[in-house]
Amino acid sequence: MREPDDDHALMRSSAVRIPAPVRHQRIMDVFNADGFVSVTDVARDIGVSPMTIRRDLAILGRDGLLTRTYGGAVAAQDSDRTGHGDGPLFDQRMAENAVAKKAIAKAASALIQSRESVGLDVGTTLLALAAEIAGRPDLRFFTNNVRAALELAGAGSPVYVLGGEVRTPEFSVVGTSAVAQLKALYLNRVFIGVSGIIDLGIFDFSPEDAEVKRSFIDVADCVVVLCDASKFQRRAVARIATLDAIDILVTDQPPRPPLAAALATANVRVIVADR
Amino acid sequence: MREPDDDHALMRSSAVRIPAPVRHQRIMDVFNADGFVSVTDVARDIGVSPMTIRRDLAILGRDGLLTRTYGGAVAAQDSDRTGHGDGPLFDQRMAENAVAKKAIAKAASALIQSRESVGLDVGTTLLALAAEIAGRPDLRFFTNNVRAALELAGAGSPVYVLGGEVRTPEFSVVGTSAVAQLKALYLNRVFIGVSGIIDLGIFDFSPEDAEVKRSFIDVADCVVVLCDASKFQRRAVARIATLDAIDILVTDQPPRPPLAAALATANVRVIVADR
DNA sequence: CTTCTACCGCACAATATTTATCAATCGAGA
DNA sequence: TCTCGATTGATAAATATTGTGCGGTAGAAG
Numbered sequence: 001m002r003e004p005d006d007d008h009a010l011m012r013s014s015a016v017r018i019p020a021p022v023r024h025q026r027i028m029d030v031f032n033a034d035g036f037v038s039v040t041d042v043a044r045d046i047g048v049s050p051m052t053i054r055r056d057l058a059i060l061g062r063d064g065l066l067t068r069t070y071g072g073a074v075a076a077q078d079s080d081r082t083g084h085g086d087g088p089l090f091d092q093r094m095a096e097n098a099v100a101k102k103a104i105a106k107a108a109s110a111l112i113q114s115r116e117s118v119g120l121d122v123g124t125t126l127l128a129l130a131a132e133i134a135g136r137p138d139l140r141f142f143t144n145n146v147r148a149a150l151e152l153a154g155a156g157s158p159v160y161v162l163g164g165e166v167r168t169p170e171f172s173v174v175g176t177s178a179v180a181q182l183k184a185l186y187l188n189r190v191f192i193g194v195s196g197i198i199d200l201g202i203f204d205f206s207p208e209d210a211e212v213k214r215s216f217i218d219v220a221d222c223v224v225v226l227c228d229a230s231k232f233q234r235r236a237v238a239r240i241a242t243l244d245a246i247d248i249l250v251t252d253q254p255p256r257p258p259l260a261a262a263l264a265t266a267n268v269r270v271i272v273a274d275r
Numbered sequence: 276m277r278e279p280d281d282d283h284a285l286m287r288s289s290a291v292r293i294p295a296p297v298r299h300q301r302i303m304d305v306f307n308a309d310g311f312v313s314v315t316d317v318a319r320d321i322g323v324s325p326m327t328i329r330r331d332l333a334i335l336g337r338d339g340l341l342t343r344t345y346g347g348a349v350a351a352q353d354s355d356r357t358g359h360g361d362g363p364l365f366d367q368r369m370a371e372n373a374v375a376k377k378a379i380a381k382a383a384s385a386l387i388q389s390r391e392s393v394g395l396d397v398g399t400t401l402l403a404l405a406a407e408i409a410g411r412p413d414l415r416f417f418t419n420n421v422r423a424a425l426e427l428a429g430a431g432s433p434v435y436v437l438g439g440e441v442r443t444p445e446f447s448v449v450g451t452s453a454v455a456q457l458k459a460l461y462l463n464r465v466f467i468g469v470s471g472i473i474d475l476g477i478f479d480f481s482p483e484d485a486e487v488k489r490s491f492i493d494v495a496d497c498v499v500v501l502c503d504a505s506k507f508q509r510r511a512v513a514r515i516a517t518l519d520a521i522d523i524l525v526t527d528q529p530p531r532p533p534l535a536a537a538l539a540t541a542n543v544r545v546i547v548a549d550r
Numbered sequence: 551c552t553t554c555t556a557c558c559g560c561a562c563a564a565t566a567t568t569t570a571t572c573a574a575t576c577g578a579g580a
Numbered sequence: 581t582c583t584c585g586a587t588t589g590a591t592a593a594a595t596a597t598t599g600t601g602c603g604g605t606a607g608a609a610g
């Protein structure tokens with residue numbers, strides 16, 4: 001196709017081809033803003049053929065990120081339908097890097113062996129992990145994440161929630177009570193979400209959440225940190241722990257030299273999830 | 276030569292095909308707000324033909340979410356018919372007597388004074404209450420209801436969730452840990468949901484839930500039972516307590532003589548919520 | 551009891567979307 | 581630079597959804 005004048009929206013013949021992950025993310029953006037996606041709309045918007053969008057939606061649907069409908073797609077049906085959303089803020093964070101989070105969650109879930117006691121911390125990436133492992137029948141979940149508890153309960157394995165004050169926007173349980181309950185446990189594996197990671201350690205925005213994370217780390221045999229690449233070289237108010245405390249880091253892009261070196265020194269096994 | 280794009284952009288709000296699931300959700304929204312749906316109203320509202328709405332209502336009716344009537348649909352009758360295997364059971368229960376539950380929740384919320392410590396138990400009626408009082412800033416909530424915690428958290432008052440195993444379908448927290456945490460509390464007021472009430476006392480389907488309810492009752496100054504009329508003269512496997520334990524009963528219809536007499540003897544204040 | 555109006559649902563037509571298939575194009579690696 | 585594999589776009593047949601016409605029926609008013 002030559003350079004058409006009528007196609008003023010995008011010069012698609014000369015523009016670089018948009019890679020599939022970027023396209024997927026943009027679809028998720030539209031989907032999150034409007035509640036549903038129309039194949040023809042998003043095709044025109046991105047500047048690709050409807051056929052390509054259909055293939056994209058098939059992939060995203062297979063990954064459980066949305067549910068296909070005639071003419072488009074809507075929110076994934078799998079989780080609880082409370083009707084009221086969980087606030088545009090949370091949904092937005094959930095949509096950010098949705099593809100990366102999903103990939104990380106998939107890679108992380110592969111780490112879990114049979115009959116393990118699994119601790120689940122707070123965060124959007126952790127929530128993606130919860131959706132991923134919700135079907136497993138042979139595990140035992142402990143979490144301070146109210147949303148994850150809702151996702152996991154009744155899906156197979158027993159779920160135990162820590163008691164304490166519930167804080168937004170993460171719907172995390174914090175406080176001495178939660179910490180005390182953790183101290184009475186031993187967990188095979190615990191998954192931790194972080195706000196930032198640098199050579200000095202892992203960080204979180206909330207000191208209260210950080211305290212619970214530390215307790216998780218204390219009682220776990222294997223500490224797995226989930227962290228997409230946007231968190232690299234970022235720090236926050238509360239330091240959770242040094243890198244030594246981490247056994248495995250699951251992320252979506254290889255860390256750059258300064259951080260990579262520190263991770264190697266701390267003997268952290270780094271898993272880069274394939275998209 | 277006419278530009279087809281601008282036409283499309285202008286017509287977007289009305290010309291876009293709305294996926295069936297979204298339409299169904301909007302129908303259920305109207306239904307939950309008003310208690311009934313009118314075919315012509317909702318057809319005009321959504322911008323599709325009445326025939327399409329009829330087909331939608333047929334589907335929703337087949338799923339047990341509502342019952343078709345002449346000109347629209349109303350709440351599904353009470354559930355002797357659990358009927359459809361994979362149907363959304365919780366949502367269905369929530370839709371049942373939606374109007375009654377809302378009225379009960381409203382009347383119950385009026386009981387709460389300033390600065391009270393409030394306990395919230397499990398059940399669909401309790402969830403309606405949670406939605407009702409979510410804005411109040413001067414209270415302190417304690418609950419074993421994971422869904423209610425999600426509803427209340429971040430809406431003003433601090434929320435504390437009990438720790439323990441999370442059980443479906445109520446997403447209730449049960450177990451010795453939850454009971455122990457309750458024993459360390461004193462609550463001004465506690466709201467209890469029940470599965471049935473007869474002159475011998477209040478009942479629940481789950482012995483584990485009943486145990487937590489008993490603990491709630493033990494530590495509360497004022498025990499309020501929420502209970503729509505469909506629970507009258509019904510009993511279940513676990514007896515929570517005798518009627519003596521109740522201070523206030525909030526319901527939507529006056530109890531009949533046998534129960535009414537027992538309530539009077541037990542010194543229970545009965546509040547009948549106005550629809 | 552009758553009549554009238556609005557609603558129901560079936561059948562069919564029109565339109566939009568999907569799927570299957572194949573050709574064209576792009577990018578990576580030799 | 582060339583080839584191979586993968587991704588994308590285009591076409592046609594199949595399918596799904598929606599709208600409309602029409603006979604029949606429920607509910608309301610006289």
